[in-house]
Amino acid sequence: MDIWMRENPLTYVWIGSYAVAFLVLAVEIALVVHKRKATLQEVRQLLDVEESE
Amino acid sequence: MFYPLAGKLVPWFAVSSAILFAVGMYLGFFVAPTDATQGEFYRIIYIHVPASILSMFLYLVMAGYAALGLIFNTRLSSMMASALAPTGALFAFIALWTGALWGKPMWGTWWVWDARLTSELILLFLYLGFISLHASIDDPRRADRASALLAIVGSVNVPIIYFSVKWWNTLHQGSTIKFTGTSMQVTMQHAMFTMLAACWLYAVAVVLSRVRSIILERERHTKWVAELPEVAL
Numbered sequence: 070m071d072i073w074m075r076e077n078p079l080t081y082v083w084i085g086s087y088a089v090a091f092l093v094l095a096v097e098i099a100l101v102v103h104k105r106k107a108t109l110q111e112v113r114q115l116l117d118v119e120e121s122e
Numbered sequence: 123m124f125y126p127l128a129g130k131l132v133p134w135f136a137v138s139s140a141i142l143f144a145v146g147m148y149l150g151f152f153v154a155p156t157d158a159t160q161g162e163f164y165r166i167i168y169i170h171v172p173a174s175i176l177s178m179f180l181y182l183v184m185a186g187y188a189a190l191g192l193i194f195n196t197r198l199s200s201m202m203a204s205a206l207a208p209t210g211a212l213f214a215f216i217a218l219w220t221g222a223l224w225g226k227p228m229w230g231t232w233w234v235w236d237a238r239l240t241s242e243l244i245l246l247f248l249y250l251g252f253i254s255l256h257a258s259i260d261d262p263r264r265a266d267r268a269s270a271l272l273a274i275v276g277s278v279n280v281p282i283i284y285f286s287v288k289w290w291n292t293l294h295q296g297s298t299i300k301f302t303g304t305s306m307q308v309t310m311q312h313a314m315f316t317m318l319a320a321c322w323l324y325a326v327a328v329v330l331s332r333v334r335s336i337i338l339e340r341e342r343h344t345k346w347v348a349e350l351p352e353v354a355l
């Protein structure tokens with residue numbers, strides 16, 4: 070690992086830090102979008118139940 | 123008022139953030155010169171430093187909103203605090219992760235129990251504690267109050283992180299960016315501040331999106347939510 074990182078510093082920096090960081094941010098965006106859809110669906114269901122009552 | 127405004131602002135912040143990320147990466151990898159002592163490894167700072175700054179800044183903003191919610195009983199403040207915590211935690215994680223990646227080639231180790239690193243790790247635990255405490259209490263108002271106290275007490279840690287390199291003899295280098303200025307090379311500064319702006323805009327976009335979901339969830343029994351076009355679909 071030590072030898073590889075010194076021979077390929079830019080790959081190490083790219084994959085190790087930037088790819089991981091952007092992956093983390095992408096997962097967060099996906100979770101926020103999912104939460105939004107789930108909440109909207111929940112609210113719609115609640116309103117449907119209230120209407121039918 | 124806030125809910126539709128936030129909805130309109132999110133795409134602007136998101137697109138601006140994506141553009142600035144692209145520009146910042148270009149400046150950081152193709153324009154900024156190689157560091158004389160650290161070689162190419164120093165390029166980690168373009169994500170490490172903005173993530174560290176954001177992790178501390180977002181904590182203070184979160185604690186501020188939590189305090190407002192606790193003192194004035196304003197619901198939106200507490201919702202903002204809840205929305206800020208996951209993003210702050212992720213930035214703290216990225217700061218620690220990229221710091222470890224930089225530490226290995228520079229210090230010869232992934233981790234040391236240095237004052238700066240340890241206090242940043244405590245910050246991550248404070249974020250996780252805030253999220254866990256909030257999630258563990260069913261009543262949202264009680265959850266807001268309990269987690270607000272934790273956020274306010276934990277804010278003591280932020281100046282400790284910032285000044286740790288001055289107060290203790292740490293392995294972590296001193297601050298390169300200070301309130302009084304910076305000694306960095308100009309192109310490096312441009313890359314750094316562009317990435318900082320990108321991270322800041324990203325955080326605003328994600329937090330506003332998340333707080334909209336929290337508002338919907340908590341206000342679901344109100345008339346204005348029922349009349350929203352996206353709900354009435």
